[in-house]
Amino acid sequence: MNTEVSESETEVAEPIRRSFLFAVSAAVMAFGLTAGYGMFAWLIGVFLYPFRESAESWQFLSDLGSFGVGHSLTYQSPAGQKIVVTRLADAGTVDDFIALSSVCPHLGCQVHWESNNARFFCPCHNGAFDKVGKPLSGPPKDSDQTLPQYALQIKNDLLFIEVPTTSLT
Numbered sequence: 423m424n425t426e427v428s429e430s431e432t433e434v435a436e437p438i439r440r441s442f443l444f445a446v447s448a449a450v451m452a453f454g455l456t457a458g459y460g461m462f463a464w465l466i467g468v469f470l471y472p473f474r475e476s477a478e479s480w481q482f483l484s485d486l487g488s489f490g491v492g493h494s495l496t497y498q499s500p501a502g503q504k505i506v507v508t509r510l511a512d513a514g515t516v517d518d519f520i521a522l523s524s525v526c527p528h529l530g531c532q533v534h535w536e537s538n539n540a541r542f543f544c545p546c547h548n549g550a551f552d553k554v555g556k557p558l559s560g561p562p563k564d565s566d567q568t569l570p571q572y573a574l575q576i577k578n579d580l581l582f583i584e585v586p587t588t589s590l591t
């Protein structure tokens with residue numbers, strides 16, 4: 423058996439080997455360029471259109487029997503939103519209640535419900551809002567800033583609020 427490689431066989435194998443290496447290196451380079459530009463495009467997309475977490479869930483607030491007319495409670499959602507829930511009527515429906523952000527849209531102070539004045543009041547700059555969160559006076563009125571509202575529902579005489587479960591920041 424002849425184990426020596428003839429010179430003609432070497433001359434034939436060398437171009438095949440070079441072609442193979444060229445094809446492999448071209449494929450690796452194409453993959454690298456695609457991955458690099460793809461990552462660059464993805465980063466630009468994330469920068470221009472950041473992810474918006476919108477997961478929301480219903481959270482228990484109170485049973486109706488222990489939430490009297492004119493009373494309010496403060497609530498902090500799992501994502502950190504501070505909310506004031508107020509009972510405005512006694513019809514026994516979800517329309518008796520309103521849930522508004524308790525963070526003043528002017529500079530972020532805490533607003534609270536004043537049942538004797540039927541308004542939400544912000545003590546920082548005397549901002550006031552009506553019972554549905556529309557501005558009545560102060561800087562929020564000047565710039566027409568309302569209190570964001572949250573959805574409520576009643577199930578089996580229990581009051582629930584729908585809030586984001588993940589922070590937007």
Ligand code: FES
Pocket residue numbers: 526527528529530531544545546547548549560561562
């Ligand atoms: S922070 Fe509420 S009125 Fe200024």
